Amino acid sequence: MKNNFIIRAITGILFVAVIVGCILWNPLAFGCLFVIITSLTIREFGNLVNKLEDVEINKTITTLGGAYLFMAFMAYCIGAYSSKIFIPYVLLILYLFISELYLKKKNPVYNWAFSMFSQLYIALPFAMLNVLAFQNNELAESISYNPILPLAVFIFLWLNDSGAYCVGSLIGKHRLFERISPKKSWEGSIGGAIVCIAFSFVLAHFFPFMNTIEWIGLSLVIVLFGTWGDLTESLFKRQLHIKDSGAILPGHGGMLDRFDSSLMAIPAAAAYIYFINC
Secondary structure, three states, X not given: OHHHHHHHHHHHHHHHHHHHHHHHHOHHHHHHHHHHHHHHHHHHHHHHHOOOOOOOOOHHHHHHHHXXXXXXXXHHHOOOOOHHHXXXXXXXXXXXXXXXXXXXXOOHHHHHHHHHHHHHHHHHHHHOHHHHHEEEEOOOOEEEEOOHHHHHHHHHHHHHHHHHHHHHHHHOOXXXXXXXXXXXXXXXXXXXXXXXXXXXXXXXXXXXXXXHHHHHHHHHHHHHHHHHHHHHHHHHHHHHOOOOOOOOEOOOEOHHHHHOOHHHHHHHHHHHHHHHHO
């Protein structure tokens, strides 16, 4: 028990250090890290769904597709390429559909569905981190790298998880979604949200490119959609009858286990930023 706690703590510290370090370092480190994360997560997803009866998706192609989508988004967001850079990705998606006509697998419909799900559920959210990271300054006619917004998403998610766990362990009595995740409580969720709102004031003070109300709004969006993302992965694992999505992170499970909340929080945060900037 003690050894497991130590392993979990060390893995958690290294995990946070790598994420924070690469996002803050420079755009190249940010891009390389999340291309790797996207690839590993889609690969893990493929390993899981291929255990289902009559399902056999092409893990190599779906993984390459997710990695390419991230890089295409990044190249488009920094202004290096026009929207034509997405054409190879469209061709890859078409290949996934057309190839099933010739492969004679047991259930091509399941293969199509899970292949597309890997792109919609995993690849697209990670790719949208670029929308948060690269800001277009129309007055200066330039694009700048702003690591604070993508980093804030993860910090809010981590604070929400920690706050919800601590408050829920102490006073959690009313189940939030017992059918899917019996351990989550309303008290814990509210506690996590309060912690995130409190941290919003810190971010507003040190990074005033958004005012306090806007930072609070972002924190609440991430808390809400992060919780739904967590519940979505819990439902997915229940359907597969598994406890952890993988074992790549000692003491923490798999990539989906660590990034489940972000898969809904990232697109929601990007939509929120667009909304307040309209």
